[in-house]
Amino acid sequence: MSSMIYLVAGEHSGDTRGAELMVALRKEDPGVKFAGLGGPKMAELAGGRIKDWLEGAAVMGFVEVLKRYSWFKARFEETKAEILELEPEAVVLVDYPGFNLRLAKALRSAGTGAKLVDYISPQVWAWHRGRVRQMVEYLDLMLCLFDFEQEIFEGAGLKTVVMGHPMVDQLEEKRIEGGRVENLIGFFPGSREREVARLFPTMLEAAKELREKNSELKFEAAAASDSLREMMESLIAQAEFPEGVVTVKTGTSQELMQRASCGVVASGTATMEATYYGMPYCLVYKVAWPTYVMGKALMEVDFIGMANIIAGRQVVPEFVQQEATARNVSAFLESVLVDETRREELQRELREVAVKLGPGGAAGIAARAVMELLKN
Secondary structure, three states: OEEEEEEEEOOHHHHHHEEEEEEEHHHHOOOOEEEEEEOOHHHHHHHHOEEEHHHHOOOOOOOOOOHHHHHHHHHHHHHHHHHHHOOOOOOEEEOOOOHHHHHHHHHHHOOOOOEEEEOOOOHHHHOHHHHHHHHHHHHHHHEOOOOHHHHHHHHHOEEEOOOOOOOOHHHHHHOOOOOEEEEEEEOOHHHHHHHHHHHHHHHHHHHHHHHHHHOEEEEEEOOOOOOHHHHHHHHHHHHHHOOEEEEEEEHHHHHHHHHHEEEEEEEHHHHHHHHOOOOEEEEEOOHHHHHHHHHHHHHHOOOEEEEEEOOOOOOOEEEEEHHHHHHHHHHHHHHHOEEEEEEEHHHHHHHHHHHHOOOOHHHHHHHHHHHHHHHH
């Protein structure tokens, strides 16, 4: 009899990762059944047994989540009840730690017989290192991205498997031929409307400063959706740039990362993509001040960018909150545009970090680990 696996993902990136894992699990067991919460990719693969809840679930920041507490509480209780009713052999929690780790704890307290697996280890080493010991009590397996994470979790007594980063395969498939375009700067202001509203005007202001010194420069921005592209084009029009100086394209971020001489990237998954492709970049980050103050108080690492965390030192400049200014951004971009030695050194350091993302095949490694857990 084939297994039932219940998956929970709450963000667009988690929907992608969850779908990849589902495909890999089916290769291990063609009869495996799925249920749970996720996005459109996971829902399509599960034939309707996975609900697409991303429109409500993909919320960023403490303050934003608190505003929708009652909605999340209701979804939490519904999900716990459904899992206890379905009695799956395993529950795979795809990233989304604020919801998923609480769910794992509640399921264990309720006496579930399911194996509880965390797919893409939460960054408790950055935020709540003290919670590692608690996770040992209610998780059966942790699937890690990096070697240093395995050392932390296994040191506390939790079974772990290092799979590498799942995005390696996807990014390698999107690798293009040709070199970088001289005088082309890439802007990656994020995938959420609030991110774009906070960060893109700063990028445009930096572009103006740079154009005053070099009129040959061109700028291209990557939009995560058509609605964001329209918003960004409106901001460009308000900034009164000459036609063609700043362009926006939808869904071309990975290609742009391989063509641009350098760029500016909003904190998040895109910074790891830029690292993988070796594009010299700086990281920018702005959130609501209450969210930033609470996050700063909880942080147990010196950096917010994964490239810097993996390297254990600053490889990529981080401009956070009040430091995310046009002057700082333009100064960085100018330095890598005119200083070939600095540009090549940064690219070398990014390649060294990229190697630590793993060789690829992460979803397959994870699927085999899950099936091995169920056999035992």
